Every structure is written in structure tokens, then in C-alpha cells.
Amino acid sequence: MIWNEKIELLSRDGLKKIQTNSLKKMLKVLYSNSSFYKKKIDEKGIKISEIKTIDDIGKLPFTDKDDIRDNYPFGLFNSPLEEIREIHVSSGTTGHPTVVGYTDDDLQLWSEVMARALCCAGANKGDMIQVSYGYGLFTGGLGLHYGATKMGLTILPMSSGQTKRQLQLMQDFKPKILACTPSYALFLADEAKKMGIDPSKSSWEIGVFGAEPWSKNMRDKIEKMLGLTATDIYGLSEIIGPGVAQECTYKDGLHIFSDVFYPEILDIATGEAVKDGEYGELVITTLNKTGMPLLRYKTRDIVKMTTEICKCGRIMPRISKVKGRTDDMIIVRGINVFPSQIEHVLLNMDETHPHYQIIVTREDNGLDNIEVLVEIKQELFSDEIKVMEVLSSKIKNNIQANLGVGVKVRLVEPATLERSEGKSVRVIDKRTL
DSSP states (O other), X not given: OOSOHHHHTOOHHHHHHHHHHHHHHHHHHHHXXXXXXXXXXXXXXXXXXXXXXXXXXXXXXXXXXXXXXXXXXXXXXXXXXXXXXXXXXXXXXXXXXXXXXXXXXXXXXXXXXXXXXXXXXXXXXXXXXXXXXXXXXXXXXXXXXXXXXXXXXXXXXXXSOOHHHHHHHHHHHOOSEEEEOHHHHHHHHHHHHHTTOOXXXXXXXXXXXXXXXXXXXXXXXXXXXXOSEEEEEEEEXXXXXXXXXXEOTTOSSEEEOTTTEEEEEEOTTTOOBOOTTOOEEEEEEESSOSSSOOSSEEEEEEEOEEOSOOTTOOOSOEEOOOOEETXXXXXXXXXEEOHHHHHHHHHTOTTXXXXXXXXXXXXXXXXXXXXXXXXXXXXXXXXXXXXXXXXXXXXXXXXXXXHSSOOEEEEEOTTOSOOOSSSOOOEEEOOOO
């Protein structure tokens, strides 16, 4: 099922025309209403009249998360506060959080792209969806809720937490769709076993998982443990929340709704566009938002993109699963390391659980070290030092062969590492950089 065939099956020429018209309209509004963007555009030394087509977007300035934080709380709102109907806030590790405002039109737009996303995942009108993303200032829960409402699904608005109750109501109500973070899906499977429930026989047939990077191997693990089809959803609170892109049931890349969110994939070092199929940083321009439109927003997410038409028939480009983030990327001894690379190794090994943590430290001599804490299966945990050393060495060698950099491995018992009901903390960087 395709939610909006008129747009999602539109020809490339037709799509480009929509993108061009939307960009021109947005630029006029931004230049007139936003002192922030007027200054940015003027400093770039261009006139908005020079932007003739969407292909000229590279002439325009970037926006990043610091710009949003520096204009806290409402400095980037492009509509009067009395026209803002909803505000979402994402927490930050330093400085101010990022604040995003939504007008009535933005909420309708959000509902539309989320309905497209749910259709991509395989949902049909009348299905029941268990929304286990957090509601409130976090965009996950409400984004899924709005899309499910527009599509005509029956919503079980669980929010995050209350894991035993989540599982109990799954058994009683038999929802078809589970929406949560992939790490929480694994957490649900673990807790189900403790409650004497076979998670592979759950009522869930479709999973809509996002809000954190996850690998194909983790997908395989989730599908095996929960007996469902696991699809990836992508979004950022700064852009709109979930609903920017979504995998269809072919699971061959996430369809990015580029009539609304124009994507560029740029080289991390040079800022130049990369070729189709090459990894780079995803940069998004919101073409239709009114409350807080963003021009060439640097997401920090590392993906690749293809413009090939999908088997499902949708014309819009597809992005890969997120390989990592430029700000989550660990640079050790000149080598770029992504947590997803370590996850890939661990999930390919029979001895390990899909729970790990990476600790980065710096010695007095300036050398950086990576230590990977790995949970191993209970039956393999031993008091014999030699047995553990052999297993540790095996894991270490596999990781080093994949990363090209030396690591230390510390084996820990199952359930030792903290479980998360939201985003998992995969990296602890203790260096003073």
C-alpha cells in the first residue's frame, strides 16, 4: 500500500519542479521574516533571486545544531509564537537544548509524512499499533501517534517504560505493530523470557524501529527474537521528528520524502556532494515547514543514497541505514571508528549478546585506547581464567580485523550492562580532547 501515490510515484521531473517551487517560496519567506537567515544569506554573498532551481541549493549557507542552541529558545521560529501550536525540546549534553516549534500546518505535514512511513512499513487501515516511544517533549511518541491517527490505525499509546505492562497488554490486545527503539525491542524480548513469555510468538508482525543507529545484524537478531518484520524509521526532532524517511517491506534503504525534506549527501571533509552510493553527511532542507524551517541542516548522520527506483514502485530517493554520526564517531590514532562497526562484529558471533559499551580513554603519553565491554552468554561465562582469555582474544581479534585499530576487550556477565528503555548509551569518551 502507498499512502500518497500522487506524490510518492511522481516522476523525477515532476518532483524536481515541486522541490524548486517550494525552495523559492521558502527562501522569500525566510529572507523577509528571519534576521538570522537574512544575515546568513547576505554573508554568503548571494541573492535569493540567483536560486533558479533546486540544483542551486549548494550556493546557500548551512545550518547546524549550534545555530539552534545559540538562538534558544525561539530565535529561529519563523512564525509568531501565537501561531505555534506545539513545542518540542531535545536534551543536549552541553549548553541549551534544541527547541522546535510547530504550526497547525506543520502538524498536518507531520501527520502526512508519518502516514506515508507507516504504509511503507506495511501497516493497513484498522491495524493496531503499540507506540512505545516516549510521549511528551521527545518527538517519537506523538509523531507515530499523529501518523497512525491520519492513517486510521487503532493506537495503543503505551509510551516508554512499564515493560511488564507493555508485554501483558501485547498478549491481551494483540497489536500488530510495535514502534520503539531497536534497543528497547531487545529489552522487551529479554524481559518477556523472564516472564515466561515466548517473545517469538508475540502478536507483533511489524516493527517500526528508530531514534538510534542499528545494524542489519541487530535487525536479524530482533526479527528472530520477536518473530516480526523489523523496519527502520528515520527522523530528527530539529527537522520534524520521525517520518523523514522509512524503509518499505523490501528493506532496501529508507525512502526519504524529498518533496518535503530535500536531501544532500556531502563529503565530511570538503562539504562537496558525493556520488550516488558513496557515504557522506546527510544535509536536509525543510521545504514546507512554516514554524521553524531549516536551510541545509547538517544532521551529522553518515549515510549513502541511491536514486534508483525501488521494487515497491516509489520514485523518491532512498538513504541507507545510518552508519554512524560525525559527532559520535570516535577518532583513535587517526582512524575513524563507528559503534556500528563493533556492533556488526559482535552480532556475528554466537558467543555474545547484542549488548556492549565502548569506553575511550587517553593515557598520559597521549595515546588513545578503546575498551569494549561485551556481555557473553551465561553458559559460556567461566571462572577459569584461561577459558575467558581465549574467548576475549577471539572477540578482540575479530573487532581489530574489522576496525583496523587495536582494542581491549572486557567480558562481563549477562545483564551486567545497563539496559535502556530509550536510546542506549553506546560510547563513553573519557578523553580530555
